[in-house]
Amino acid sequence: MSKFSNDIVDHSRQHRFSPYAMNGGNILAVAGENFAVVAADTRLSEGFLIHTRDHPKTIQLTPTTMVAMAGFEGDILTLKKNALTRIEMYAFEHSKFPSTPAVASMLSKMLYYRRFFPYYVYNIVAGLDENGKGCVYSYDPVGSYERESYRAAGASNELLQPLLDNQIGGKNLRNVPALTVERAKQICIDCFISAAERDITTGDAVFVYVITKAGVNYDKFPLRRD
Amino acid sequence: MSIMSYNGGACIAMKGRNCIAIASDLRFGIQGQTVGMDFEKIFPMNDHLYLGLTGLASDILTVSERLEFHIKLYELRENRKISPKTFLSVLSNLLYEKRFGPYFIEPVIAGIDPKTRQPFIASCDLIGCPMEPEDFVVTGTCATQLYGMCEALWKPDMQPDELFECCSQALLNAVDRDAGSGWGAVVHIIEVGKVTTRRLKARMD
Numbered sequence: 001m002s003k004f005s006n007d008i009v010d011h012s013r014q015h016r017f018s019p020y021a022m023n024g025g026n027i028l029a030v031a032g033e034n035f036a037v038v039a040a041d042t043r044l045s046e047g048f049l050i051h052t053r054d055h056p057k058t059i060q061l062t063p064t065t066m067v068a069m070a071g072f073e074g075d076i077l078t079l080k081k082n083a084l085t086r087i088e089m090y091a092f093e094h095s096k097f098p099s100t101p102a103v104a105s106m107l108s109k110m111l112y113y114r115r116f117f118p119y120y121v122y123n124i125v126a127g128l129d130e131n132g133k134g135c136v137y138s139y140d141p142v143g144s145y146e147r148e149s150y151r152a153a154g155a156s157n158e159l160l161q162p163l164l165d166n167q168i169g170g171k172n173l174r175n176v177p178a179l180t181v182e183r184a185k186q187i188c189i190d191c192f193i194s195a196a197e198r199d200i201t202t203g204d205a206v207f208v209y210v211i212t213k214a215g216v217n218y219d220k221f222p223l224r225r226d
Numbered sequence: 227m228s229i230m231s232y233n234g235g236a237c238i239a240m241k242g243r244n245c246i247a248i249a250s251d252l253r254f255g256i257q258g259q260t261v262g263m264d265f266e267k268i269f270p271m272n273d274h275l276y277l278g279l280t281g282l283a284s285d286i287l288t289v290s291e292r293l294e295f296h297i298k299l300y301e302l303r304e305n306r307k308i309s310p311k312t313f314l315s316v317l318s319n320l321l322y323e324k325r326f327g328p329y330f331i332e333p334v335i336a337g338i339d340p341k342t343r344q345p346f347i348a349s350c351d352l353i354g355c356p357m358e359p360e361d362f363v364v365t366g367t368c369a370t371q372l373y374g375m376c377e378a379l380w381k382p383d384m385q386p387d388e389l390f391e392c393c394s395q396a397l398l399n400a401v402d403r404d405a406g407s408g409w410g411a412v413v414h415i416i417e418v419g420k421v422t423t424r425r426l427k428a429r430m431d
Contacts, residue, residue, distance in 0.1 A: 159374025162399040166375070172398040172428070194377035 020072050020120045021046055024201025026154035027057055027068035028191055029126040030168055030184045031134035036126040036211045037181070039188035040068045041196075041223065043204040053204035053225065060216055061087045062097035065127035066209055067107070070154035071141070072120035079119050083107060100127035104137040104145060111143030118142050122153040127211050134211070152191065156199040160191045181210055189221050196223040229330045230281050230352075232257060234406025236366030237267055237278035238397050239336040239347045240380060242389035245417040246345045248276045248336035249397045251366075252410035254283055263409040263430070271297050272307055273421065275337035276414055277317075280366040281352065282330040289329050293317060310337030310346035314356050321354030328352045332365035336416060343418050362396075368404030375400045386415050386422070394426055402429055 024045040030037045040057040043050060058068045059080045067083065069076045086106060090098050098106070104125045111119055123139040138151035150168045152160035167187050170176035177183060185208050192206040204225055209218040234255045239248040254262030268278045269290040277293060279286040296316055300308050308316075314335055321329060335348045349363035350356050357363070362380050364372035375396035384392060394413055401407040411426040 156370070156374065158368075158370040158403070159377070162371045162375050162403045163378050165402065166395060166399040171402060172395060190378055194374055197377050198373045 019117075021074070022155075022201075023051070023071065023073040023076075024155045024199075025057055025070050026152065026156055026160065026192065026195050026199070026202050027070045027122070027124055028150075028152045028160060028164070028188055029068060029124045029136040029138075030150045030164070030179070030188065031126065031136040031148070032179050032181065032184055034128070034132055034134065034212065035181050035184075036066075036128065036134035036136060037184040037188055038066050038068050038124070038126045038209045038211070039192060039206055040070070041192055041202050041204065041206045043202060044073060045201045048200070050204075056207050058207065058209060059084065061103055062100075062127070063215060064097075064211060064213070065100045065103045065125065066211060066216065067103075068124045068126070068153075070122045075119040075121045079110070079121055079123075082110060086110070099130050100125065100135055100137075101129055101147075103127070104135075104147070107137075108139065108143040108145045111139060111141065115142050122157075124151055124153055128213060132213055155201045156195045159195055159198060163187075163191055163194070181212075185210065185219070192221075192223055227257065230332070231367045231406055233281070233283040234367050234404075235265075235267055235280040235283075235286075236364075236368050236372060236397065236401050236404065236407040237280045237332075237334045238362065238364045238372055238376065238393060239278060239334045239349075240362040240376070240389060240393050240396075241345050241347050241360065241382075243383040243385055244343065244345060245386045245389060245415060246336045246338065246347060247389045247393035247413060247415050248278050248334065249393050249411060249413040250278050250280070251397065251401050251407045252412060253406070253408050255406060258405075260409060266412050268412065268414060269294070270421075271313065271337075272301075274340060274416060274418075275308065275310055275313060275335070276416060278334035278336070278365070279331050280334075281332050285329040285331045289320070289331055289333070292320065296320070307340045309339050309341065310335060310348070311339070313337065314348045314350075314358070318350055318354035318356045321350060321352065325353050334363050334365050336414075338416060338418055367406040368400045371400035371403045372396060386417055390415050390422075390424070398426060398428055
């Protein structure tokens with residue numbers, strides 16, 4: 001943490017400029033049978049300071065793909081811009097948008113390109129694959145990625161991931177209710193309410209996006225502002 | 227590598243309606259290697275007062291034995307059972323005595339007050355700073371995971387059966403996301419006049 005954090009002062013080492021900052025926040029995505037749900041909070045913070053309460057962490061790259069990003073805002077902005085440009089170039093060349101697995105693969109290569117000065121960003125790509133099934137891809141900062149059914153990332157991913165294992169993955173449960181859009185949305189909101197209680201960088205509001213073949217709809221829910 | 231994560235372990239206590247739940251995992255490890263799968267971290271101090279300890283295993287045993295000694299002497303002198311709030315003070319004092327060379331443990335207390343019959347939970351840090359919340363306490367190598375689970379699953383005034391389910395699910399799913407904890411779990415539900423102990427079927431890794 002000390003490598004990336006600017007607000008913890010270490011008195012016994014030579015002062016060095018750190019190119020990274022931690023801007024906090026959480027993101028979360030769940031893949032359903034024919035939908036995907038992405039949730040991201042809107043707080044941008046640095047240490048104990050809140051820069052803004054109204055800064056969503058997602059971007060829609062294609063009609064069926066969204067990317068959520070958490071970590072260092074400087075790298076998030078650049079990565080968003082570069083990813084959008086690449087998608088536009090693909091669409092111009094191929095006269096169609098790339099599929100979600102294609103976007104996922106592209107993002108992985110973009111991240112690994114910067115293997116020796118990484119983007120300090122935790123990404124989650126969510127959308128519908130070519131068969132119309134929901135898909136979620138999660139990444140580490142240098143591009144290692146995997147398709148999953150659900151993933152939480154960001155400042156309090158350790159708080160949220162076990163809850164998703166239990167409620168969506170049905171771990172340690174005998175039977176778990178079917179995953180409908182409403183249930184997925186409700187679980188996402190509950191996750192963020194819990195995260196906002198225990199993590200100082202999460203709060204203010206959460207955007208919940210639902211990606212179906214009809215398009216992307218979103219709702220905004222308020223969270224604790226403290 | 228931190229001293230607090232050398233042996234691994236997790237402990238949780240939750241308040242319900244006239245009852246409390248206290249639970250721990252069963253792993254005893256030496257860094258990466260698991261050497262014991264039946265190391266319970268909950269120690270009964272008396273019928274209605276249970277102590278859970280996580281951290282360095284050696285200090286877990288030492289502190290629990292020292293506290294048992296203190297409690298037995300208390301009961302002999304005072305001729306009554308110690309109340310959980312007083313026990314918290316005894317524990318806090320014992321830990322702060324070692325302020326500059328502490329016991330590497332994080333304790334959790336769960337008990338029912340012998341006079342008022344009210345449920346009581348509390349926890350301390352390794353130097354004895356007490357905390358008495360109204361809902362739940364968690365300690366161990368997967369404390370963050372436990373906080374996430376408890377925050378979502380806990381609600382006030384649960385009956386013993388519901389509290390058992392809530393506590394078990396919170397513990398099981400949190401330790402499944404931690405390499406240092408797991409290998410089974412034990413849960414005690416303490417009501418007035420009754421203690422139910424159950425071992426949980428869990429992932430053994």
